[in-house]
Amino acid sequence: MHTHSTSRISLPSHSLQPILPTVFDPTPLQPVSFFPAGSEIYAQGERAGAFYQVEFGAVRVYRLLADGRRQISAFHLAGETFGFEADTTHHFFAEAINATGVRVFRFATGADISRQLLPLALKGLTRAQEHLLVLGRQNAIERVAAFLVDMAERQGGLQQVELPMSRMDIGDYLGLTIETVSRVFTRLKDKGVIRLLNLRSIEITKHDALHAMSE
Amino acid sequence: MHTHSTSRISLPSHSLQPILPTVFDPTPLQPVSFFPAGSEIYAQGERAGAFYQVEFGAVRVYRLLADGRRQISAFHLAGETFGFEADTTHHFFAEAINATGVRVFRFATGADISRQLLPLALKGLTRAQEHLLVLGRQNAIERVAAFLVDMAERQGGLQQVELPMSRMDIGDYLGLTIETVSRVFTRLKDKGVIRLLNLRSIEITKHDALHAMSE
DNA sequence: CAGGAAAATTGAGGTAAATCAAGCTGCTTC
DNA sequence: GAAGCAGCTTGATTTACCTCAATTTTCCTG
Numbered sequence: 158m159h160t161h162s163t164s165r166i167s168l169p170s171h172s173l174q175p176i177l178p179t180v181f182d183p184t185p186l187q188p189v190s191f192f193p194a195g196s197e198i199y200a201q202g203e204r205a206g207a208f209y210q211v212e213f214g215a216v217r218v219y220r221l222l223a224d225g226r227r228q229i230s231a232f233h234l235a236g237e238t239f240g241f242e243a244d245t246t247h248h249f250f251a252e253a254i255n256a257t258g259v260r261v262f263r264f265a266t267g268a269d270i271s272r273q274l275l276p277l278a279l280k281g282l283t284r285a286q287e288h289l290l291v292l293g294r295q296n297a298i299e300r301v302a303a304f305l306v307d308m309a310e311r312q313g314g315l316q317q318v319e320l321p322m323s324r325m326d327i328g329d330y331l332g333l334t335i336e337t338v339s340r341v342f343t344r345l346k347d348k349g350v351i352r353l354l355n356l357r358s359i360e361i362t363k364h365d366a367l368h369a370m371s372e
Numbered sequence: 373m374h375t376h377s378t379s380r381i382s383l384p385s386h387s388l389q390p391i392l393p394t395v396f397d398p399t400p401l402q403p404v405s406f407f408p409a410g411s412e413i414y415a416q417g418e419r420a421g422a423f424y425q426v427e428f429g430a431v432r433v434y435r436l437l438a439d440g441r442r443q444i445s446a447f448h449l450a451g452e453t454f455g456f457e458a459d460t461t462h463h464f465f466a467e468a469i470n471a472t473g474v475r476v477f478r479f480a481t482g483a484d485i486s487r488q489l490l491p492l493a494l495k496g497l498t499r500a501q502e503h504l505l506v507l508g509r510q511n512a513i514e515r516v517a518a519f520l521v522d523m524a525e526r527q528g529g530l531q532q533v534e535l536p537m538s539r540m541d542i543g544d545y546l547g548l549t550i551e552t553v554s555r556v557f558t559r560l561k562d563k564g565v566i567r568l569l570n571l572r573s574i575e576i577t578k579h580d581a582l583h584a585m586s587e
Numbered sequence: 588c589a590g591g592a593a594a595a596t597t598g599a600g601g602t603a604a605a606t607c608a609a610g611c612t613g614c615t616t617c
Numbered sequence: 618g619a620a621g622c623a624g625c626t627t628g629a630t631t632t633a634c635c636t637c638a639a640t641t642t643t644c645c646t647g
Contacts, residue, residue, distance in 0.1 A: 179629075220501070220502070220505045222505070222509060222587050223587055224511070224587075226509040226510075227509070228504055228505040228508040228509045230501040230504045230505070231501075241494060241497075242498070243491065243495045243497070243498045244439075248498055248501070249501065249504070269487065271486040271487045271489075271490040272484065272486045274486075274490055275486040275489055275490045275493060278490060278493040278494050278497055279456060279458035279493050280458045281497050282456075282458070282493055282496050282497045282500060283457070283458045283463055285432075285497060285500035285501050285504060286445040286446075286463070286464065286500050287435070287437070287463070288504060288512065289443055289445045289500060289503060289504060289507060290437070290443040290445075292433045292504060292507035292508045292547065293443040293507045293544075293545075293546070293547030294437060294441040294442070294443045294544075295441075296548060296633075296634090297633075297634070301554075308490065319599060323594070323595090324594075324595060324596095325594085327593095329508075329509075330508075331508070332507065332508030332509060333634080333635095334594080334634075334635060334636080335594085335595075335596095336595090336597085336634090336635075336636085337559035337633090337634060338595095339596055339597080340596085340597080340634095342595095342596090343596075343597085348558065355643085356594075356595070356642085356643070356644090372437050372438055372439075438628095511603075511604090512603075512604070537625070538625090539624075539625065539626095540624080540625095548604080548605090549604075549605060550607080550624085550625075550626095551604085551605075551606085551625090551626080551627085552603090552604060552605075554625060554626050554627080555604095555626080557626090557629080558626075558627085570613090571612090571613080571614095571624080571625075585638095
């Protein structure tokens with residue numbers, strides 16, 4: 158059951174600016190649902206019948222092992238889409254990391270959205286495959302560096318990068334413990350590659366060095 | 373450049389049985405290309421304009437780091453499809469593991485194949501995301517167990533499982549060294565969970581135990 | 588602006604898997 | 618069917634990261 162199912166509130170969509178180029182022109186504008194920090198968007202095993210676009214905030218998509226080990230397969234920031242499945246069942250959990258607005262596109266029965274969905278699915282596939290290289294073959298510094306470079310790129314390539322997620326989330330995304338993530342942050346700081354502005358935002362002071370570390 | 377570009381030979385397609393349900397009925401039957409063991413099907417950076425279905429043999433899809441570390445993101449067996457990309461460039465390498473026949477479906481300009489391609493892309497996405505959990509959060513025994521269970525399922529769930537790839541390939545798929553893969557095989561054999569019939573085929577003697585180990 | 592809890596950092600020690608180093612096995616080739 | 622070699626297995630040792638534990642910092646809440 159949804160621990161947080163009562164926390165979803167539909168907002169009038171006109172109150173939000175269409176900041177992002179509307180990718181789905183033929184579709185009538187969908188309402189935006191609001192999810193408080195930590196609330197569930199969907200759960201593994203639930204019936205799938207929609208896909209989602211982040212309006213603001215951030216989302217983590219993950220899987221669990223029986224003993225509680227967690228692997229976050231992806232973070233989704235404003236403008237990004239997620240939630241498509243190969244069949245009618247969700248194979249993962251999705252949660253709002255912070256207060257998050259999500260536009261929900263329900264599949265109208267019989268409607269053919271494959272033209273719209275394919276490029277998004279392919280983008281997701283490439284991302285997942287690239288992340289496999291990080292998890293399978295890179296060490297802790299390389300993983301964190303790759304993560305920071307990726308986050309920077311997705312935020313427009315600016316020096317200052319916001320990290321909406323906790324160290325625990327970062328660890329569960331990179332296949333590391335929070336302690337190792339923390340130690341790597343400290344090492345990067347000591348090397349002068351990054352500055353820790355506060356817990357949830359860093360400044361990349363040596364972008365080339367960081368990029369080199371990510372291989 | 374293709375190291376092995378001259379080794380591709382087009383075979384008359386009628387010489388091969390349509391063992392598999394033809395997924396792409398509207399498309400005229402495509403010719404089958406033959407790739408010898410170890411030959412390249414496509415390379416990272418090459419222009420993409422087709423997707424591929426394995427007729428017989430096996431394929432590895434992988435990425436390399438600058439220092440030669442390799443991550444195999446997927447193996448593809450008879451009947452499986454691969455090679456779709458988010459843009460017009462290949463982001464990975466694909467090689468025949470053994471003598472392999474591949475049906476190549478070139479994208480006719482303007483043709484809309486998204487309806488056919490989307491389910492395949494989504495299936496690949498789910499597979500990749502599930503593999504992220506293995507690489508990020510499972511130990512060596514769990515990884516090998518999950519790999520063997522997966523290979524068994526893809527070969528019809530029989531006790532005897534063919535492993536068309538080398539220990540090196542398995543290691544590069546599971547994020548382990550060949551030594552660790554070998555040691556885990558030995559441990560599984562000593563526990564009576566599997567039997568090593570020969571280097572490239574095993575028998576799963578305790579399927580439930582193996583499944584439990586894969587979590 | 589306390590006071591308290593959660594999150595993050597830092598340190599010490601342990602361990603799973605990597606690395607280094609021999610051997611062994613099972614192909615291919617003549 | 619012997620020689621040669623690549624692929625695999627086994628053993629000894631090292632190491633990167635994890636685990637356990639103690640602070641410290643940050644962020645709530647009143």
